[in-house]
Amino acid sequence: MHKHTNDRLQGTLDLLVLKTLVSRGRLHGYGITLHIEQVSEEILRLEEGSLYPALHRMTQAGWLHSEWGLSENNRRARYYSITAAGRKQLADEVKSWAALTSAVARVLQFS
Amino acid sequence: MAWFNRLTNILRRTRVCDEIDEELQYHIEARTADGVAKGMSREEARANAVRRFGNATLSRERSYEADMLVWLETILQDLRYGARNLRSNPLVSAVAVLSMALAIGATTAIFSVVHTVLLRALPYQNADRIVMLWGTDKVNNSLENNTSVPNFEDWRKRTRTLENLATYREVEASFSIDGKADWIEYAAVYGDFFGLMGRAPVLGRTFVTDEPDGHQVVLSYRLWQSRFGGSPSVLGQTVQLNGLTSQIVGVMPQGFAFPSEGALLWTPASAIPGWQIRRSGRNHGFGPILGRLRPDATLDQARAEVEVISQGLAAQYPSDNADRGMRLVPLAAQVHGKTVPFMLAILSGAVLLVLLIACANVANLLLARGAARSEEIAVRSALGASNGRIVRQLLTESLLLSCLAGALGLPFAALGVRALIALAPHGIARLGEARLDVPVLVFSLGLSLATGMLFGFAPAMRISRQARNRQTTSGADSHWMRRAFVVAQVALAVVLLTGAGLLIRSFFAIQSVDPGFRTARVLAATLRFGSGLPSDRRAALYREAMARIGSLVGVRAVGAISTMFYQGNDAKFGLRAVEGRALETREQWTPMTWATVSGDYFQALGIPLLRGRFFSDEDTKNTTPVVIINETMARRYWPGTDPIGKGIKGFDARGRNDEWVRVIGVVKDMHSSGLERSPIAQIYETQSQSLDDTENLVVYTDASEAVLRNTIGSLDHSAVLTDVTTLGAQLQEQNLPRRFQTLLLSLFAALALGLAGAGIFAMMHYTVALRTKEIGIRMALGASRAAVVGMILHEGFLLVAMGCAIGLAGSLAFSRSIRSLLFEVGPGDPATLSAVSLLLAGIALLACYIPVRRATHVDPVIALRCD
Numbered sequence: 001m002h003k004h005t006n007d008r009l010q011g012t013l014d015l016l017v018l019k020t021l022v023s024r025g026r027l028h029g030y031g032i033t034l035h036i037e038q039v040s041e042e043i044l045r046l047e048e049g050s051l052y053p054a055l056h057r058m059t060q061a062g063w064l065h066s067e068w069g070l071s072e073n074n075r076r077a078r079y080y081s082i083t084a085a086g087r088k089q090l091a092d093e094v095k096s097w098a099a100l101t102s103a104v105a106r107v108l109q110f111s
Numbered sequence: 112m113a114w115f116n117r118l119t120n121i122l123r124r125t126r127v128c129d130e131i132d133e134e135l136q137y138h139i140e141a142r143t144a145d146g147v148a149k150g151m152s153r154e155e156a157r158a159n160a161v162r163r164f165g166n167a168t169l170s171r172e173r174s175y176e177a178d179m180l181v182w183l184e185t186i187l188q189d190l191r192y193g194a195r196n197l198r199s200n201p202l203v204s205a206v207a208v209l210s211m212a213l214a215i216g217a218t219t220a221i222f223s224v225v226h227t228v229l230l231r232a233l234p235y236q237n238a239d240r241i242v243m244l245w246g247t248d249k250v251n252n253s254l255e256n257n258t259s260v261p262n263f264e265d266w267r268k269r270t271r272t273l274e275n276l277a278t279y280r281e282v283e284a285s286f287s288i289d290g291k292a293d294w295i296e297y298a299a300v301y302g303d304f305f306g307l308m309g310r311a312p313v314l315g316r317t318f319v320t321d322e323p324d325g326h327q328v329v330l331s332y333r334l335w336q337s338r339f340g341g342s343p344s345v346l347g348q349t350v351q352l353n354g355l356t357s358q359i360v361g362v363m364p365q366g367f368a369f370p371s372e373g374a375l376l377w378t379p380a381s382a383i384p385g386w387q388i389r390r391s392g393r394n395h396g397f398g399p400i401l402g403r404l405r406p407d408a409t410l411d412q413a414r415a416e417v418e419v420i421s422q423g424l425a426a427q428y429p430s431d432n433a434d435r436g437m438r439l440v441p442l443a444a445q446v447h448g449k450t451v452p453f454m455l456a457i458l459s460g461a462v463l464l465v466l467l468i469a470c471a472n473v474a475n476l477l478l479a480r481g482a483a484r485s486e487e488i489a490v491r492s493a494l495g496a497s498n499g500r501i502v503r504q505l506l507t508e509s510l511l512l513s514c515l516a517g518a519l520g521l522p523f524a525a526l527g528v529r530a531l532i533a534l535a536p537h538g539i540a541r542l543g544e545a546r547l548d549v550p551v552l553v554f555s556l557g558l559s560l561a562t563g564m565l566f567g568f569a570p571a572m573r574i575s576r577q578a579r580n581r582q583t584t585s586g587a588d589s590h591w592m593r594r595a596f597v598v599a600q601v602a603l604a605v606v607l608l609t610g611a612g613l614l615i616r617s618f619f620a621i622q623s624v625d626p627g628f629r630t631a632r633v634l635a636a637t638l639r640f641g642s643g644l645p646s647d648r649r650a651a652l653y654r655e656a657m658a659r660i661g662s663l664v665g666v667r668a669v670g671a672i673s674t675m676f677y678q679g680n681d682a683k684f685g686l687r688a689v690e691g692r693a694l695e696t697r698e699q700w701t702p703m704t705w706a707t708v709s710g711d712y713f714q715a716l717g718i719p720l721l722r723g724r725f726f727s728d729e730d731t732k733n734t735t736p737v738v739i740i741n742e743t744m745a746r747r748y749w750p751g752t753d754p755i756g757k758g759i760k761g762f763d764a765r766g767r768n769d770e771w772v773r774v775i776g777v778v779k780d781m782h783s784s785g786l787e788r789s790p791i792a793q794i795y796e797t798q799s800q801s802l803d804d805t806e807n808l809v810v811y812t813d814a815s816e817a818v819l820r821n822t823i824g825s826l827d828h829s830a831v832l833t834d835v836t837t838l839g840a841q842l843q844e845q846n847l848p849r850r851f852q853t854l855l856l857s858l859f860a861a862l863a864l865g866l867a868g869a870g871i872f873a874m875m876h877y878t879v880a881l882r883t884k885e886i887g888i889r890m891a892l893g894a895s896r897a898a899v900v901g902m903i904l905h906e907g908f909l910l911v912a913m914g915c916a917i918g919l920a921g922s923l924a925f926s927r928s929i930r931s932l933l934f935e936v937g938p939g940d941p942a943t944l945s946a947v948s949l950l951l952a953g954i955a956l957l958a959c960y961i962p963v964r965r966a967t968h969v970d971p972v973i974a975l976r977c978d
Binding site: 049052072 | 116131133134136138141144163164167169173174177178331528609
């Protein structure tokens with residue numbers, strides 16, 4: 001019941017999910033997992049189970065929209081798509097991610 | 112929005128759960144299918160999918176938490192679980208809920224009355240700023256004296272802490288509309304009375320300050336409804352009040368009942384007879400003063416100022432004011448008086464004791480059930496439920512129980528309020544308005560929650576601690592606590608029973624007091640004639656009434672008196688002179704009354720003549736004034752000698768002041784100030800030599816009230832006969848407050864006894880159940896049934912004895928607080944205390960009966976096998 005201790009990590013997961021849904025449109029959870037794996041060339045491998053609480057949380061927050069639909073192999077699956085609020089959130093996350101990486105980069109370049 | 116969504120999701124939790132499962136399932140199956148497509152075997156692919164997925168349970172729970180308002184969901188879960196638990200043991204739950212419902216209902220009913228009568232603000236504008244000023248007499252210690260109009264004018268000019276000063280006089284007079292005669296109480300007001308009270312009339316207007324034209328009246332809502340049918344056309348109509356024609360100018364709103372509920376209308380002071388004399392006579396008491404504290408003044412400042420002004424008035428007008436003081440009383444304190452708050456305090460205390468006993472009972476039941484459920488709780492605890500979670504679960508259950516009881520208690524409370532209104536003595540202002548309104552319902556809800564916490568807390572702590580300390584427990588750990596609860600119950604019941612016992616004894620002691628007069632077959636009534644009639648005309652009418660009634664068939668004696676009963680009259684008086692004795696100092700004065708009788712008053716009441724003679728027709732205005740005295744009076748002034756023929760001089764001016772009034776007879780004492788007070792010195796004079804009306808008829812007769820009414824009705828059109836009753840009923844009426852208190856306290860005590868008995872029973876039942884095995888072993892080893900019975904009874908009686916000991920100590924404190932209600936019995940009355948102890952011993956015996964039977968029927972073989 002305790003909150004995720006690593007906010008940055010959670011934020012990163014949110015960022016990845018939101019970005020995935022922007023570029024790929026409507027996807028189910030497994031599809032999101034596959035996309036992140038493929039694009040990151042299997043460098044980013046999620047603990048797949050932890051994706052779902054994040055999806056539900058973002059849905060309740062209004063960033064995602066979820067609905068049931070039929071998958072490629074004709075099974076019922078829950079599909080997620082990004083909402084306007086989600087896009088705005090993504091923009092914020094991207095900005096703070098960029099700030100973080102550039103800050104880390106500056107520290108690394110310091111000699 | 113998300114919040115709302117999460118709230119509504121609680122309502123479809125099963126579906127939310129299923130969907131999460133399905134979603135996660137889909138993921139694993141899709142990954143498995145991909146694995147198979149890549150050439151893994153099905154088992155291999157599935158294992159790989161599950162591994163990559165990680166902790167599925169955690170994922171499911173976290174997703175679930177994201178979708179739900181979890182804390183609310185937990186509470187609902189607790190409630191559902193609690194409800195299931197209550198249902199699983201219906202008998203225990205029913206007993207617990209019912210006893211709490213009774214206790215909460217009774218407490219709510221009493222609170223409703225307390226709230227209505229005492230706690231609500233009086234129906235006047237900022238009533239808490241209104242105060243009353245009563246005159247005091249430094250010599251005879253009277254505390255509620257009237258102030259004269261000239262003194263009132265001085266107060267009005269001098270005060271800097273009070274405003275809107277007013278004064279009023281309570282008056283009774285004949286009142287008729289269209290020739291139909293009636294007799295009413297009303298108030299004649301002077302000063303800014305209506306401005307002070309701050310209530311607008313519902314109809315018409317009030318009269319202005321110090322109205323010089325007295326011929327106008329403002330009706331009370333009650334009179335407007337009862338005599339004018341609430342018609343708006345009442346304005347401008349005329350009524351006959353006190354023999355004068357007055358015009359109705361306004362109607363006050365409902366609830367405006369000052370100075371009492373009996374006041375049916377208000378007139379300017381100038382309407383009362385003799386106003387011109389009162390207006391200027393500084394020694395003619397008119398009424399108490401009313402005023403409003405100025406916004407910047409405090410009660411203490413006003414009190415200090417009152418002291419200063421009354422000293423100033425005493426110095427300035429020593430002949431009239433030397434002995435006069437003034438006492439400031441907040442209006443609410445005056446309206447409520449002392450007896451009603453005291454009575455309600457006692458009833459509240461009693462009902463709270465009942466409530467505590469019920470709480471102890473339920474706490475015990477919960478402990479017992481906790482012991483029975485200890486395994487289940489230990490398992491939950493072992494499965495990771497936190498201590499707090501278990502305590503919360505148990506508290507939720509007790510709150511559920513108490514709220515259920517609170518809801519069930521409301522019909523009891525509604526019944527209780529109606530019963531209280533019906534049973535209560537008359538004259539408790541605003542009591543009739545008591546009902547289950549919003550504040551009372553809020554109180555009831557709060558009470559339910561508080562009692563739920565009260566009786567649930569200790570068991571919850573206890574049970575959860577047991578579950579934590581030993582993973583499975585036999586529950587014996589809570590035994591001492593259950594015993595303590597039983598002891599406490601018994602102690603509280605003893606306190607209530609002792610109080611009730613003392614009141615019952617007092618009640619019967621009073622019932623057996625000889626009133627000193629005949630009560631059977633004596634009709635009593637109040638007869639009045641139009642107050643506009645001249646006094647000799649009225650006197651003739653009274654004589655005529657007496658003669659006509661006396662000639663009726665079945666009437667054995669008829670008489671009348673000016674005042675028959677005196678209420679709480681402790682004012683002390685002395686005679687101006689007693690023949691052959693030195694003048695008394697004021698310190699030697701004692702309570703004394705002086706009344707006028709006519710007809711065969713003493714014969715009708717069966718009051719025996721001890722010496723001398725009764726009045727006769729020979730005693731007239733022109734002969735020597737004569738009086739009859741009672742024994743107490745004879746003892747007081749002529750101890751050991753014959754008072755017949757002795758002369759006295761009275762205390763009021765009757766025109767023939769310097770003539771000796773001769774004692775012609777001595778009669779037996781009667782209890783004229785109620786049965787609880789000893790008789791006081793009484794002087795009777797005859798109507799033919801007095802100025803007073805003898806309004807109170809007493810008729811020793813077999814005839815009915817109707818005959819009496821007809822006879823009076825044909826006498827004079829202004830005759831009004833009221834309060835027709837029997838003397839016996841009148842005495843009962845005087846005893847009504849005591850009867851009410853005794854009845855209620857007895858009822859609460861009986862409830863307490865029942866609850867305590869149930870508590871003892873439950874405890875012993877539980878003890879026997881717990882010791883079945885031990886008893887079996889004892890019996891197998893040859894213990895006799897008598898020994899087993901003795902063992903169980905010993906335990907039961909030990910608890911009761913401890914409870915009694917503590918309770919008796921507590922009851923001394925309680926009975927001391929009701930000492931003023933006790934009659935011929937002390938607070939520590941040994942007979943009452945031993946009766947209460949015996950009663951409890953009897954109840955304990957009864958409560959132990961079934962458990963003991965069960966114990967003696969234990970079959971050793973079965974008992975030993977039962978584990």
